[in-house]
Structures are given as C-alpha cells and as structure tokens.
Amino acid sequence: MNIIQLLPDSIANQIAAGEVVQRPASVVKELLENSVDAGAKSVQLIVRDAGRTLIQVIDDGAGMTETDARMSFERHATSKIRTSDDLFRIRTMGFRGEALASIAAVAQVEMRTRRASEELGTLIRIEGSELKAQEAISCLPGTNLLVKNLFFNVPARRNFLKSNSVEMRHILDEFQRVSLAHPEVSFTLFQDDREVYNLPGGKLSRRIIDMFGKSYREQLAYCEEETPYVKVRGYIGKPESAKKTRNEQFFFVNLRYIKHNYLHHAVTGAYEGTLPEGSHPFYVLFIDIDPSHIDINIHPTKTEIKFDDERSVYAIVMAAVRKAMGVYNLAPSLDFDGNVNFLSGQGSATDRGRSDASGPRPVVPSWITGERPAASDPDMPRDRPRSLPSNYNFDKASSDRAETEALKKSSARNWQALFEGIAKPEPATPPTTTPPVSDWLPTAEPPVPEQPALTLGSKANQLSEGDDVQPDNIIQVQNRYLLATVKSGLLVIDQRRAYERILFDQFQSALTRHSGASQQLLFPKTVKLMPVDYQLALELREELTSLGFQFDELGANSLVIRGVPALSPTLGAATESEEDVFGNLLAQFREDTGKLKLERPEALARSLARRTASRYQTRLSPVECKALVDQLFASSNPGYTPKGEAITSVLTLDKIAGFFKP
Structure with a gap:
C-alpha cells in the first residue's frame, strides 16, 4: 500500500x-x-x-x-x-x-x-x-x-x-x-x-593586459576605496576606451564572480557625462566584505548574491570609481585658465588670444556691433570706447561683425522656410482624397494598375485618413529625430532606429541571396581579436562573406580585412574604423545570441544593423532626410526595429494643444 x-x-x-x-x-x-x-x-x-x-x-x-x-x-x-x-x-x-x-x-x-x-x-x-x-x-x-x-x-x-x-x-x-x-x-x-x-601568474593589471590585449596598457586606472564595512579595489577603463557591448565588465565579491545590475548602475552613474550614448565602460572590480553581510546561496550557480545593506555598497562603489576618475583626470574638468570669449576649440596656451582665420573667433561685444563706422572710413569705428585696449584689432572686429550679420540673416531665412505654406490659403478646388503615403515613396518596379495598393501592418499606417507626409517639409532635430507634418498632427521618426530597420532588411536580403556587395579597401586592415571572437569569425566566414566582408587569417587571433559591406553607412567614416566595426559586430552577435533564440542569419543581420546604425549622430541634408523616410516606409516593417522598438510616433493636434493648456 x-x-x-x-x-x-x-x-x-x-x-x-x-x-x-x-x-x-x-x-x-x-x-x-x-x-x-x-x-x-x-x-x-x-x-x-x-x-x-x-x-x-x-x-x-x-x-x-x-x-x-x-x-x-x-x-x-x-x-x-x-x-x-x-x-x-x-x-x-x-x-x-x-x-x-x-x-x-x-x-x-x-x-x-x-x-x-x-x-x-x-x-x-x-x-x-x-x-x-x-x-x-x-x-x-x-x-x-x-x-x-x-x-x-x-x-x-x-x-x-x-x-x-x-x-x-x-x-x-x-x-x-x-x-x-x-x-x-x-x-x-x-x-x-x-x-x-x-x-602567467602575476599582478591583476598584467592579467588584464595578457587577456584583453596590449591596447589596455594605457587605458587602465586603478580604483580603491576602503571602509570598515566594505573594500573596493580593481581597475576601470578610460571613457575613450568604452565599447558598444557589455562583455568586458566584471564584479567579484570575495573573489567570486557575480552579476549585479544595481552595482553596475553605480559604476555607470560615476561615468555620467563622459561616455558617448550607447557605450559601456570597462571595469574589473573586487568587493571584499564580511561573508556574514551577504547571502551567496540564492541562485544555483551562485552568480547572484544579496547584500544586507545594498545602498551603502552602491554609494561606496560609486565613490571609488569617481575618485579614480578624479585622480587620473579621466573626467572633463573646468578650465579656469582658458579664454571664455572663444566660441569653439580650446587651443594651446600659446594660441590663446589669437584670432586668425584658422583659429577660434572671439565673441564681439554688443557695443561694437551697435553702431556702424563712418562712411568715409568704413574700417574704423566712429567712436572708440574708453575701455578698449590701445592695440585692439578693429579690422578683425569689423570682419566678425559682418560675418555675424550674415549669419543672422541666413538663420532668419532658414526659420522662415520652416513656416512656408502653413499660412497660405487653400485653393478653391473641389476636395479630393489625399493619396496614401505609398504614393510618394520610391518603388523598385513601376506599379501595376490592376493590383490593389499594399498596406503594411504597422503603426506607421495608423495615421488617420488623409494624412500625407510632405517630404519637402522634413525637419531634422539634434541629429536624432526627423519631424514631418501630417494632417492629424506631427510625425516623429527616430533616425537611428530608422536606419537600423532599413539596414536590417538589406543585410537579411544579402544573407538570403548571398549577394552582399563588398567595398574593397585600398589598404587592408589588420584586426586583433579576442580568442572567442576569432573562433566566431572563422565559424561565420560564409555568412560574413555573404554580407560583404572579405578577410584572411593571420594566426595568433589576427585577421586581415580586405573588404567591407558596401551597404553600411558608417564604414570608412571617422567615427568608426573598419576594425572597430568588425570587432563590435562579433561582440554584438555574441551578446544577441546569448539573450535571444534566433537563427544565425537573422541574429547576424540584427547585430550588424545595430552596430552600423550609428549614422544618426551625423547631420543629414534635406535630400538625405527625404531618402531616409522613403526607404523607411518602403521597408518590411516601418513601425518597429528588429528588436521591437518603436520607430515612429504621431503627436496628434489634441496632444499638442494639451501642452499649452493653462
């Protein structure tokens, strides 16, 4: 029984x-x-x-x-x-x-x-x-x-x-x-x-350099802070060495590796204002604490622990990182010796005060631009203020004043162009149905009259009937967003996410058809990879070749890059070299495959699109803005990125009016 x-x-x-x-x-x-x-x-x-x-x-x-x-x-x-x-x-x-x-x-x-x-x-x-x-x-x-x-x-x-x-x-x-x-x-x-x-056995700094490469020799800053409750020690990386992924961040509590998002926030908080958007700092930090203050058995793999006073540990870790940044002068500081009257550029100590055409221009005081010089001598002012030094350069001041006036007139014309067509009365013509967005988008083939128009299932098509985005009225804001007026309000487009969607479709198509165009480099680039990335590159050789990468093995975890994808907008730009793009692609692929269950081609297309979509930081011309919007709405899903992030949003007239309610 x-x-x-x-x-x-x-x-x-x-x-x-x-x-x-x-x-x-x-x-x-x-x-x-x-x-x-x-x-x-x-x-x-x-x-x-x-x-x-x-x-x-x-x-x-x-x-x-x-x-x-x-x-x-x-x-x-x-x-x-x-x-x-x-x-x-x-x-x-x-x-x-x-x-x-x-x-x-x-x-x-x-x-x-x-x-x-x-x-x-x-x-x-x-x-x-x-x-x-x-x-x-x-x-x-x-x-x-x-x-x-x-x-x-x-x-x-x-x-x-x-x-x-x-x-x-x-x-x-x-x-x-x-x-x-x-x-x-x-x-x-x-x-x-x-x-x-x-x-080989030795100091922590040598272990970091042996493991991650000699380039870290000049990028490490020692970090240490000791209190009766906890001791923090280790190394942090300089802001300019920050990576696009979080693969090189390590926390150890009593020599045991842990994952702790709360303490990670403390480190990134100490870097606030010094890191570019989307970058992550390098750090290897050891926390020594009495074992009675922690619980290490809350997870089977013991990678997650609990502190009895997390706020104190958070504050001490942040203080230790900030102290290291201050000691090694990693954070930007105020320059009390610099000339505050310069519009751009710091200049060296010997160059301060120069006002030649190649250097920064001084700010012209308001009393100089207030009155024009006499007609008989246009290069000399009518009255010299008593506070001016005897060696003041009036020729340069006159030139700067003329340039300032021209800039004001140009800015006024640009602002006036934003409002062109808004106050114009509508022509007395019978009302017609506004064409859909797809009417002004470019198509790869001429439309067939017998087939109905295709409507994509995304939020980009949830504009009310009659909404028509005027490509000539697209405005770029802070190199990050595009604004376009529609009848229901204002259409806002995230520029980086739009590029990510467009590039993903192009890369995925190249992987499917094995037809990725390659741009040959005039001078081949040698890239030194981590062992894990080197093995990954060899395994992904076929897919990377389909995208447009061409590389050969050099041994010792090194590759020679001879060609890069021609579709990528940032390759060859000053912001990111071919070596960085290739290395960051492999790191991003490792991160994506570790979090998501995706097929290899889709994961690779996602990773490369996310890495090369950084062109959102650059200024676009009106023609480029229009081309970006055209390509976005011609993509497979204009409303969302491959990761599911929203690309477009509509500010309705009611929502805009709500901003001004008393």
Whole structure:
C-alpha cells in the first residue's frame, strides 16, 4: 500500500546535475574553482569538441588521499562545512559537495590525484554514478581530472546543447572569470590541441593586459576605496576606451564572480557625462566584505548574491570609481585658465588670444556691433570706447561683425522656410482624397494598375485618413529625430532606429541571396581579436562573406580585412574604423545570441544593423532626410526595429494643444 520510496543515488544525482551541470561551461567552472580551492599555482584546461568529448583540468594543488578521492564523488560531501555557522563564513568557491557527484552522474569521469607527501596516487573511474575502477597509480602531485562524453547517458540533454562556437564562448567566459579572480595563479587553455590562452601568474593589471590585449596598457586606472564595512579595489577603463557591448565588465565579491545590475548602475552613474550614448565602460572590480553581510546561496550557480545593506555598497562603489576618475583626470574638468570669449576649440596656451582665420573667433561685444563706422572710413569705428585696449584689432572686429550679420540673416531665412505654406490659403478646388503615403515613396518596379495598393501592418499606417507626409517639409532635430507634418498632427521618426530597420532588411536580403556587395579597401586592415571572437569569425566566414566582408587569417587571433559591406553607412567614416566595426559586430552577435533564440542569419543581420546604425549622430541634408523616410516606409516593417522598438510616433493636434493648456 505504500507508494513513497527513496530515489536511487544515480537518479538523485542526475536531478542535481540539472541545476549544477547545465552545459560544458558549468563543468569547467566547477573544476577550475576546485583547483583554486586546492591551492594550485598552475592550472591547465584542455577542451575538445567544445567540451562534448573532453574536458580536462590539471593542477598542482594539494591533491587528495585515497579515501578523500572516493568520498569527493558522494553527494553533499565537502571539506568546507562543519557546522551551520560555517554557511555564513564561506570564502571559498564550492561548498555544497554536489559538483563532482553531479558531473559523474552524466559523464564518464577519470581522476588521478596524489598528495606531495605520498609516494603513490589514486585512480578512480566512474560512469553514470557507477564506480568502474579504483586503484593506486604513480602520478604527479596534484589532481588530473578528465570528463569524457558529457551527457552520454542523457541524450535529451545532449541534444539541447548549442553549436560548438556557442558552447566554446561560454567556456571562455568561465575561464576568463576564474583567471581574473585569481591573477596570482597561472592558467593555460588548449582548444583542440591549440593554445588559446597562456596567462602567467602575476599582478591583476598584467592579467588584464595578457587577456584583453596590449591596447589596455594605457587605458587602465586603478580604483580603491576602503571602509570598515566594505573594500573596493580593481581597475576601470578610460571613457575613450568604452565599447558598444557589455562583455568586458566584471564584479567579484570575495573573489567570486557575480552579476549585479544595481552595482553596475553605480559604476555607470560615476561615468555620467563622459561616455558617448550607447557605450559601456570597462571595469574589473573586487568587493571584499564580511561573508556574514551577504547571502551567496540564492541562485544555483551562485552568480547572484544579496547584500544586507545594498545602498551603502552602491554609494561606496560609486565613490571609488569617481575618485579614480578624479585622480587620473579621466573626467572633463573646468578650465579656469582658458579664454571664455572663444566660441569653439580650446587651443594651446600659446594660441590663446589669437584670432586668425584658422583659429577660434572671439565673441564681439554688443557695443561694437551697435553702431556702424563712418562712411568715409568704413574700417574704423566712429567712436572708440574708453575701455578698449590701445592695440585692439578693429579690422578683425569689423570682419566678425559682418560675418555675424550674415549669419543672422541666413538663420532668419532658414526659420522662415520652416513656416512656408502653413499660412497660405487653400485653393478653391473641389476636395479630393489625399493619396496614401505609398504614393510618394520610391518603388523598385513601376506599379501595376490592376493590383490593389499594399498596406503594411504597422503603426506607421495608423495615421488617420488623409494624412500625407510632405517630404519637402522634413525637419531634422539634434541629429536624432526627423519631424514631418501630417494632417492629424506631427510625425516623429527616430533616425537611428530608422536606419537600423532599413539596414536590417538589406543585410537579411544579402544573407538570403548571398549577394552582399563588398567595398574593397585600398589598404587592408589588420584586426586583433579576442580568442572567442576569432573562433566566431572563422565559424561565420560564409555568412560574413555573404554580407560583404572579405578577410584572411593571420594566426595568433589576427585577421586581415580586405573588404567591407558596401551597404553600411558608417564604414570608412571617422567615427568608426573598419576594425572597430568588425570587432563590435562579433561582440554584438555574441551578446544577441546569448539573450535571444534566433537563427544565425537573422541574429547576424540584427547585430550588424545595430552596430552600423550609428549614422544618426551625423547631420543629414534635406535630400538625405527625404531618402531616409522613403526607404523607411518602403521597408518590411516601418513601425518597429528588429528588436521591437518603436520607430515612429504621431503627436496628434489634441496632444499638442494639451501642452499649452493653462
């Protein structure tokens, strides 16, 4: 009659593995942290087939006795917890005693371990929680652990793994986090018998440079702040080194990597006013705090923690970053020695006060422009004010005054042009139906009279009947928005998002037809990539070629770019070089594929469109404004970006009138 029974250990371990071992990167994280906890000074990670076939970690740590080696594969067996109070004083990585038991439940595990004081070591083989062999062998001090054929007995879990490039990116992320947290330990990574990282032990600054490149040598600023409650230390990047993605931001609490949006906001708040829009700063920050003030067991992977006083930690982190920016003069400061009478440009100390044609122009006082000189001598003023210095340049002042008057007249004409046609009376003609928006849009082929007009299903077509956007009346505001008058009110278009939608359609079409046009570079560009981005570029070679990129391998994580997509509006511009576009594209692709479940072509088109849509920061001519609006409404979905962000919005007359109600 009894139906409740205890689960076998093998099944219980597989259930636990569902939380601990989600993918090969989870195994890498647990094994690397075990090596660090064992006091290793040198750790090697060997990966084959993105961890599906083999994950091997070799360290020179303390090693284990024969009994400890066998007990390490039992559930809830740990050397770090003795009483319940120890849960609130944890400073090591693992402590729950589930890692090796969970890994052994879903893989074929082989471990060799020996303590330095012993002559022989221990060999243990386990497959699916079943002990296959245990014997004494001769081996080096430390631990050598091999995990073969992950999920061999759980084919459903194995089928849910992503491509090798995606899984390898997760492994590299875990490797970077552990190696950054412990710069004093030497780490080496081999992928398919090829060395990817060789990081010697040393200072944190050297670890950052060895991992991310020599270009970071001049971009790092040391950050430190110590209080009785918490200590913050690490490095932050200069504002000019900010990237378009958030892949290089690391928080460590008691040497444990965490994700904390609240503390991230504290760092970005300290950078306020120094970063371009859409850029993210680099930082590697360590927070040392009494373990009794945090809870690290609120998430299975322990990447999320809770502070008992988050506001204090927030304030201290922000203060530490602001202090570092002030010490290293990273933030813009007021220049009390500069001449405030210059309209543009700072100029050097020797150039201040110059007013030649190539330098900045001084502001002309109002009393100079108030009265014209005598007709007999147009270059000299009629009366010289007593406050003028004897060597004042009246010729230059007269020239500046004429230029100022011309600028005023030009500005007046431009403003008057905005209101042309508004006050004109309508001609006495019978009312006609206003043509739809598609009538003035360019089409690739001449319209067929027999076919009805196509109406796109987006908010751009929810304009009331008779609304007609006049392309000649398109106005650009702050290089960010386009305004066009319609009968129901005012149509507002986000310029960057409009470019993103247009470019996405073009890139997606190029990927589908393999017909992306390439613009050859006069001088090929060499780009140095992160190992994860280098592997990604090689895997995406076919898709990148379809978009228009042409590149060759140089080895050592370097590529030579010979051609770039001709559709991209920012390639070759001064704001972003070809190397930056290529690197940012790969970083954006990694970020998008990590968050969204998209097919590779769509994800690549999204990433490139988002990276190259930065032309919204530039000034457009009236012809370019009209062309942008034309192309937007001719796209597949004029109302929204590929990410689902609104591109257009209509300010109705009622809404505008509401702004002026008393």
